[in-house]
Amino acid sequence: MFFFIGGISPRIKKLDDLPGICPRCGQAALRRVRVDHYLGLFFIPLFPVKKGRTVRLCENCGLEIPEDAPTQASYDTRLAGTCPGCGQKLAPEFRFCPYCGRSLN
Helix, strand or coil, X not given: CCCCCEEEEEEEEECCCCCECCCCCCCCCEEEEEEEEEEEECCEEEEEEECXXXXXXXXXXXXXXXXXXXXXXXXXXXXXXECCCCCCECCCCCCECCCCCCECC
């Protein structure tokens, strides 16, 4: 009798050495990562099956930002009228988001 205990599981591969600042929580925990899927036998990953897409992932709050998303420096939040942290619509005179508390300066 033969039993195969294995399967495909995701693994996060860090692509950056130094973390960036997360726009949601403000911590230095934003890293460029890729989620790859590995075939494993007895919970030991053997070889990659599928490469995932590259995203920026905050290790603190779990925020995922796609690679092609604009950065905070590329647009002014006051002109956009939305909070970059939570995405709520805001009046232009706000200095802090009333929903998540993030500074808009």
